[in-house]
Amino acid sequence: MRQFLTSFFVFLSVFAFAQVPPELVSFRAVAVDASQNPVTSTTIAIRLSVLDGSSSGSVIYQEIHHPTTDAVGGYNLFIGNGTPTGSEVFADITWGSGPKYLKLEQDLANGTTFATVGSPTQLVSVPYALYAKNTLTVPANSIERIKTVYEDLRLYTDLTPGKLLFVEGYYKSGDGGGGYFLYSDTQNMPDNGGIYIQPNPGDAHAGGDPHQPGRWVRLWDGPINAMYFGIMKYPDVYTTPYTTISNTSRIQAAIDFIADSRNYIADPLGDAHPPHYSDERGDLTLKFPDGQYYIDAPIQLKTEVHIEGSPGTLFTVAFDHDYDYMFEIPPGPISRLYVENLQMDLGGSRKKPTHVGGFHFKAAFKNGDTTLGGGLWGCTFKNIKIFSSNGHGIWLEGGEWAETNPAALDNQYMLFEQIWIVRTSPDANCLKITGTFNTTTFQNCTFEIPYVYNPDTQLTQCDPGVNILIEARGYNPAIPSVITFLNCATGGHVQYGFKIKNSENITIDGNWIESTEIAVDIQNSKGINVLNSRFANAGGLGSLLGAMLPYGQGRCISVLDSHVTIERNYTCVTDPMAKDAGELFIMGIGENNVINARYNSFQNIRQSETYGITQIVQAAPVDVWHLGTTQNGLDLGAKRTVVVKGNRKTIMRFNSSIAAGETIFIRAEDMDLLFESWDPVNELYGRNLYFGGPSQFILKHGKAALFMKLDGANNTERACYQLVGTY
Structure with missing residues (x-):
């Protein structure tokens, strides 16, 4: 089986790689020894022969190479760039005179005793550019082509083991969902609509008997294109006959395949073995090309899944759909999840707005078992924009307390970088953190409401909501702690930038906080640090109009029953001479505070006033x-x-x-x-x-x-x- 696969990858390489000037063909293969083990980091001898007419035809060109294999036995070379064994010239081959075959021989000792690898393989694609020099008639392609995965692949009747097909597209030619499929009569992986396709000559859209072996297996190089699973872009998702297809179910199928393939160890609380695990796989990154993708139901993210968009990738709530969150997680621990380069339109600005939030990561025990815990552990989210959100942009929800494992439901050890969230409802938060949560950084993130330009001549009422809410769930072990906001921004003519309750070790460092009535509200918390930040119209909206709090009650930092350090910040307003520009910098409420404030600077002396530090x-x-x-x-x-x-x-x-x-x-x-x-x-x-x-x-x-x-x-x-x- 290993020898067959090695021969096949040689075959595929010839057709998959482009022509390299001057008149060379890129070629890749894997060297294995007699025991079918890869020969790694070794210089070997390779002899390539071009045969005329058939796999047993005469040699019309032959050359020798001495490549060095890599860590997995692979090597690359260019046909036409080796040392010829005769007087023939690669550039003089008349490609139009009939079929041409490539014979591969190797000597693993780098000598001259060559052994044939596999069977000679017909050259069908790459040499066409060379062929075009002397003819306009292209010979018939020996790899059969069919139109679509959606209709034609399951209906295909020639189920010869080892049969190779090229499919032009998923729903139509050129839509990105096509590719090479190899038929295996022993393969029994579940049909997931993307990597494994079960033949069903009677009905392309009806499932066959999953217990019967025989699958078309997709061959791919690089990331998994979302199109491979029939995930559709707008407007195809609303085009007959595809209107009943769920994008979410197809995205979920791709995520499940990736998660199963990376996590092949049996789950003690779930399946005896992952249903889609296979060694026959390439890169397991799910890549969404530029385009608009309509999401009709929540998507579950899983351990070690990597989702990557492009600069123009946009996820949109499907029309006439309303659900809680676009992305969720299942019970149990989820680790090493990586999501990057996405835009998400949650529909809050529509004439008929949705209530959909962005990410909801609720930690929960799987099947009631408290030993393994739950939540996100060691995950990364980068370069994501969420806008028009009537639900919470991100809700990181620590789970319920368990006596046998009280800290097992943590969302922890995470990085959020370049996240931009715009909420449209005062009842939602850009970022909501509740319950057990720790050791996480938000870096270069923005949390705001839609931008409001509010000069002195125009009154726009302040939004009564909270951009960033951090609070405990009401029991001692489940508290947010060790969270850093580094070089972030929040505001937008809103009542609260940050509201921190029942939390510990929260650091706001180098943030820009603008147009708030109370920039940072801290209650019953310890180890809170507000450092090196800029407060612009951040207490009582500064010199702007539209404040809801009575005059004198606006403040940059509000402290109740808390221990807070406030150092090296700067406070300014749009109009330093306005009568409303003198709201408090710090207000301590009650007699149970520790407020350490020093080295802060101010545009106007009135902005330095405090109450309750003593x-x-x-x-x-x-x-x-x-x-x-x-x-x-x-x-x-x-x-x-x-x-x-x-x-x-x-x-x-x-x-x-x-x-x-x-x-x-x-x-x-x-x-x-x-x-x-x-x-x-x-x-x-x-x-x-x-x-x-x-x-x-x-x-x-x-x-x-x-x-x-x-x-x-x-x-x-x-x-x-x-x-x-x-x-």
Whole structure:
């Protein structure tokens, strides 16, 4: 079987490769030894002979080559460029005098003892350009040609094993879905309409008995053209007699074939073996040429599938169809999925708009089994534009919690690059992240509503929606975390650019946020970083009209019960002198925030105003861990600037999570405060304040003190707070 396949690939190469000037023919083959093993990385001797008239005809030209095989035994050469064994000249061959055959011989030791490989093969296509020099009459092609895969291939009756056909197209000649098919009487792979076709002489459109062997097997080189599976472009998809054909079902057939072929290990929770797996395959990238493809139902993406469009590839929701999302995933883990170069029109701008979203990746357990988990792991999405979306552009949904494997339903370790999403409904998000989600980067992405030009002379009401929503599902293990937005953009005359709730370690770095009432809204979250970004009319719409929030409530960054770092950002507005240009840069809501803000710059001094960075703290009993008791003091967390209120006037201890070397600024707000010092020699009192001599000092109300955190002097108290000065 291996010898047959090797001979066939030699045959195919002759016809598939173009003529190479001057008057040469490109040729590729695979060298195998007597045990049918590829001969790799070896210099061998090849003798090629052109025979006249038949496979046993006389030699009219012969040459020798010495190619070096590659890592799989393949080698390339040009017929006509070898060392001739006689006086004949390749360019002088009279191609029109009758059929010509090519005989291949090899010596794997690179000597002169040649053995014939396969049978001589008729030259039928490549030499035509040479043939045209001396005649206008083309000899009959020995490879039979038929018109279509859709009608003619299943009806074809000559089922000789090894029969080779050239099919001109899928539905019509030249539509890109044709190609070479080889008949195998032992092949029993399911008929998938693209790679394996089961003959049915009675009815081209009715399935035969899938248990009976015998298939036409497509031969291809390079990516799988979507046309191979009968996927149609507009307007053919709405042309009789093809109106009942589902593009989605044919795309799914191609995806299933690729997924099965790459994942040939038995699935413990599914099929005993993949239904379409075969060693007889080429490149497994599904390529969509330029054109508009109408999608009539959701498409399921699978592990290791690579979908690649072209600059002009457009997926459109089919007319009179409305479904939830264009792309989804099945239960179980999906890894190494790669989607690139697509445009998606979701129909939100039609007279009869759809409610279709773009991608919905919901993590779920397969068949109820919690051991393998689910969701997207290690996947990449690049250069995708989604527009006219009334549904969520992308929804990354972490699944439900399971006691035996609580973090198994993560969407994680992903890259989204050059993604551009335009939503048209305030009820949808460009990007929605819920549940367990982590370690993912969004790079050079844009999330917006349709562009609004809103000068001072024209009022356009602000969109009340949210472009980017990140939130937990309500239980502790399922939280979005370690997510980076790098060099992205959002806005478009909208109320919220980002809304982040119940999340951790979200970084917004180098983003452009424009025309928002609240650029970044943060609630009940930790480790949120807003860095190096530009806020343009991003608080209360800046100097633009159409804001819905009352004057003074607009802000670039809103913080509630959260720990946030805000550094090295720039804020500007269209008209710096407008009376509405002074909305807040930062608004801290409540007394449970840690807001670290520094090194930010502003176009106008009014844009630097903040509220709530200074937090109110009540003096109260705090834990002394090494003693298992409490002392009166301040529970500061990571707060660095506080005012102290309350009825307790004596402070003996700070509990703070800042690092050694950092400082805490404290002001006595409405009463005098008595601070008592620790004894570094005897730490049994649980005090950790040190004044450098005095045992106590009084901070008058309205005055302030600065403390620096240091390492503990002994092994009982691990930290102390040195008084630096009073003010």
